[in-house]
Amino acid sequence: MRLSDSGRHIIIYIKTMPDTQTPVIELRSLKKRFGIGDAEHYALDGVDLRIERGEFVAVMGPSGCGKTTLLNIIGLLDRSTDGDYKLDGIEVSTISAHRQARIRSHQIGFIFQSFNLISRLNVIENVALPLTYKGITRTKRLIAASKILRTFHLEEREYYMPHQLSGGQTQRVAIARALVNEPSIILADEPTGNLDSRSSHVIMEELSDLHRRGNTIIMVTHNPRLTSYASRVITMLDGRIDSDTNTLIDEIKAPISEAAAPAHSPKKHKKTKGHHSKSRYRIHIGRRKK
Amino acid sequence: MRSLMINHIQNARQSLRSNRLRSYLTMLGVTIGVASVTVILSLSGGASQVVSSQVDALGGNIAVIRPEAAQKNTVPNLTQITSQRDFSASTLTEHDLKLIKAIQHVDQAAPLMVLGGAIKGEKLAPANSTIVATTPELATISKLVVADGQFLSDDINQNTVVIGDQLSINVFGTDRSLGRALTIRGQPFTIVGILKRLNNPINYNAVDFDNSVIINYESGKQLGQITPQIQQIDVRSDSVNNLGQAIIDINKVLSTSHNGENDFTVLSGSQIAQPTSQLFFAMAGVTTAIAAISLLVGGIGIMNIMLVSVAERTREIGIRKALGANNQDIMSQFMIESMAIGLGGGITGYLVGYLISYGICSFLPFEPVITWQIAATAAFISVVMGTVFGIYPALRAAHKDPIESLREYS
Incomplete structure (x- = not known):
C-alpha cells in the first residue's frame, strides 16, 4: 500500500511503541458520572472496548446513550469518572493535561456535527488553526492548509468566511481542519448529521478514503445507512455497549474471517448493497494494514 | 517555542x-x-x-543662600521662597551678608528681601506683584537689564524704584513710566528704571521680575520692618572654579556666626534648579x-x-x-x-x-x-x-x- 502522509505518521509512532500489536484504544469498565446525589446519572456505565489500529468504527445508539461522552473521553476532551482508558498502551489518567493537549494536537483529529469553525476566521485560517499549536510558522501553516483544501476541492473557497459556505462545504472544511495535522485517530461526532444525503455521501467517501490510507476512525452516527462504510459497528444502550460486530465475528470466526478479507472500496459497497440487505450492518473485518 | x-x-x-x-x-x-x-x-x-539652564547661562558661578536647613522632602522645597508668608523670621541677617561679602572668592553678594504691601500708581497693582528690596549687585548677579533709565544705585536717592515691564503696564497702562511716581505701602517712590522683559517667572530667585518693583535695601528696611527679613542671598564667585571653595567658606563663616546651628542652606548649580512655582x-x-x-x-x-x-x-x-x-x-x-x-x-x-x-x-x-x-x-x-x-x-x-x-x- 502506498504510504500517505498520515500513514508515515503512524509508522513513526509505532517505532516508539514496544509492541505493535497494542490496540490504539483500550477501555476497561469505563464510567462517566454526571451530577451528584439525586441527580446522579451515569452517561457511561462500564464500557469495555478495544479498537485496533486502522479500524473504522461506527458507534450507533439512541440519544442520550453516551455516544458523544464516549467520543469526548476517547478524544481526551473529557475525563472518565472510573475505569481504565489506555491510549496506545498508556494509561490516560497518568498523562498530564499539557501532554494530553499535545496528543490532541499531534494524534487526534475532531470532526463535529456543528462543524465548529471559528466564524471570524476565513476558511484557510480555520483549516490552519491546529498547526498553530504545533508551533508551525504562518506561511507553512497556510501552505499546508491550502494543500489539504485542494484535496477536498475547496481551493476556490480559501478566502471565504464560514457563513458563506454551504453545509456540505463547511463540513468538508471541518474535515480538512481535522486532517491538517495528520492525526492517526479521527473522531467524528455525527459528521453528516446536519447534511442532506448527497453531501453526506461525499463526506463519507472522504472518511472511507482516510480509512483506506490507514487511519483509525471512530464515528458516532444516527444513520444506519452510514454504517456500511465502517469496518465495525458498535451499538450503545444506556451507557453500555449493546452489540459489537467484532464479537459477533468472534463467535462465527472460522467461516468468514479470511473470506471477507479482500479490500473493498466504498463504491463497491454501494453497488453490492442489495446483496447484503438482509444483514442490517455491513461487516468488514478486512484489516488493510497487515 | x-x-x-x-x-x-x-x-x-x-x-x-x-x-x-x-x-x-x-x-x-x-x-x-x-x-x-x-x-x-x-x-x-x-x-x-x-532654572538650571538659567543658572548655566549666568556663568555657573552663582550660589544661593536660603534660611533654614536643607529640606528633606521636596514639598517645602517647592514653596521655600515664600517663607515670608510663614510668619517666621528669617535666620539670615545683615551681619551674615557682611561676613559673606568679606570672603575671599565671593565677588558679589545681594540680599533678597521680598515684602508684602500695596503698590499704587494710577491704579492699584494686581495681587501677584512683588516688592523686592535688594542692593545694586543683584543686577550683575542675576543679569537684570534695564530697558529704560537705570538700575538702583547707591549714589542716588533712597526712594527710587525699578519697575518690571508688565507691572508698569498694569499700574500705568504703559511701559514708559520713567520718572513717574508710585506709592509702596503709602510711601512715595520715583521710578528710575524699567526692566527689560524677562519672561521667566520660574527662576532661582523665585521672583517674577516682570511683575515686581525693586527698591533699595535700605528703603526696604525702612518700610516698617525693624529687623530685615532676608529670604535669600545671591552670591557670585569671582570664577567658576572658585565657587566650590567659596561655598565651603560661606558654610564655615555662617556656621560660626550662627553659633553652630545649621539653620541655613547654601545651594548651587542643579540644587537651585528645583521648580519653585507653587x-x-x-x-x-x-x-x-x-x-x-x-x-x-x-x-x-x-x-x-x-x-x-x-x-x-x-x-x-x-x-x-x-x-x-x-x-x-x-x-x-x-x-x-x-x-x-x-x-x-x-x-x-x-x-x-x-x-x-x-x-x-x-x-x-x-x-x-x-x-x-x-x-x-x-x-x-x-x-x-x-x-x-x-x-x-x-x-x-x-x-x-x-x-x-x-x-x-x-
Whole structure:
C-alpha cells in the first residue's frame, strides 16, 4: 500500500511503541458520572472496548446513550469518572493535561456535527488553526492548509468566511481542519448529521478514503445507512455497549474471517448493497494494514 | 517555542482586529492615564531644566543662600521662597551678608528681601506683584537689564524704584513710566528704571521680575520692618572654579556666626534648579491624581473587556482546545491581547501626552523635556497594566472546560 502522509505518521509512532500489536484504544469498565446525589446519572456505565489500529468504527445508539461522552473521553476532551482508558498502551489518567493537549494536537483529529469553525476566521485560517499549536510558522501553516483544501476541492473557497459556505462545504472544511495535522485517530461526532444525503455521501467517501490510507476512525452516527462504510459497528444502550460486530465475528470466526478479507472500496459497497440487505450492518473485518 | 509565541501574537492581533472599536475604546483608558503621566514628567522636567539652564547661562558661578536647613522632602522645597508668608523670621541677617561679602572668592553678594504691601500708581497693582528690596549687585548677579533709565544705585536717592515691564503696564497702562511716581505701602517712590522683559517667572530667585518693583535695601528696611527679613542671598564667585571653595567658606563663616546651628542652606548649580512655582506644584498634584484614577479605571476597563471577550469566545476556546491548544496557549493568547491593549494605549498616551505638554507650554515660559526615562516609564506602566489586569481573564479562559465550552452557543 502506498504510504500517505498520515500513514508515515503512524509508522513513526509505532517505532516508539514496544509492541505493535497494542490496540490504539483500550477501555476497561469505563464510567462517566454526571451530577451528584439525586441527580446522579451515569452517561457511561462500564464500557469495555478495544479498537485496533486502522479500524473504522461506527458507534450507533439512541440519544442520550453516551455516544458523544464516549467520543469526548476517547478524544481526551473529557475525563472518565472510573475505569481504565489506555491510549496506545498508556494509561490516560497518568498523562498530564499539557501532554494530553499535545496528543490532541499531534494524534487526534475532531470532526463535529456543528462543524465548529471559528466564524471570524476565513476558511484557510480555520483549516490552519491546529498547526498553530504545533508551533508551525504562518506561511507553512497556510501552505499546508491550502494543500489539504485542494484535496477536498475547496481551493476556490480559501478566502471565504464560514457563513458563506454551504453545509456540505463547511463540513468538508471541518474535515480538512481535522486532517491538517495528520492525526492517526479521527473522531467524528455525527459528521453528516446536519447534511442532506448527497453531501453526506461525499463526506463519507472522504472518511472511507482516510480509512483506506490507514487511519483509525471512530464515528458516532444516527444513520444506519452510514454504517456500511465502517469496518465495525458498535451499538450503545444506556451507557453500555449493546452489540459489537467484532464479537459477533468472534463467535462465527472460522467461516468468514479470511473470506471477507479482500479490500473493498466504498463504491463497491454501494453497488453490492442489495446483496447484503438482509444483514442490517455491513461487516468488514478486512484489516488493510497487515 | 519562538514561533509558537509568534503564533500567539498573530492570534491576538486577529481577535483584536475583529473588534476594532472595542479595542480602541479600551485603549482610551490607558491612553488618558499614560498621557497624564507623560505630561507631569515632561513638564516638571522642563521646569527644572529651565532654572538650571538659567543658572548655566549666568556663568555657573552663582550660589544661593536660603534660611533654614536643607529640606528633606521636596514639598517645602517647592514653596521655600515664600517663607515670608510663614510668619517666621528669617535666620539670615545683615551681619551674615557682611561676613559673606568679606570672603575671599565671593565677588558679589545681594540680599533678597521680598515684602508684602500695596503698590499704587494710577491704579492699584494686581495681587501677584512683588516688592523686592535688594542692593545694586543683584543686577550683575542675576543679569537684570534695564530697558529704560537705570538700575538702583547707591549714589542716588533712597526712594527710587525699578519697575518690571508688565507691572508698569498694569499700574500705568504703559511701559514708559520713567520718572513717574508710585506709592509702596503709602510711601512715595520715583521710578528710575524699567526692566527689560524677562519672561521667566520660574527662576532661582523665585521672583517674577516682570511683575515686581525693586527698591533699595535700605528703603526696604525702612518700610516698617525693624529687623530685615532676608529670604535669600545671591552670591557670585569671582570664577567658576572658585565657587566650590567659596561655598565651603560661606558654610564655615555662617556656621560660626550662627553659633553652630545649621539653620541655613547654601545651594548651587542643579540644587537651585528645583521648580519653585507653587502653581506648578498644584498643577502637578492634580495631574497625578488624574493619572492615578484614570490608570485604575483604564485597568478595570481592560479587565472588563477581556472578561466579556472570554465569555463571548467560550466556544472558540473549546474549539481551540479540541484542536490541541493547551492551557498555556489559551492563556498566552489572552494575555498578549490585554498587553497589546495596554501597550497600544501606552504608546498613544505617550504621544498625546507630549501634544498636551506642548499645548500647555505655549502658555508657559519653558519647553517640556523629552528623555528616554519618560518613554520607559510610559512603556512600563502600560505593560504592567496590561499584565496585571489581564491575568485574571486569561486564567479564566485557560481553565475553561473544553466540553462545556463547546456546548456554548456563539
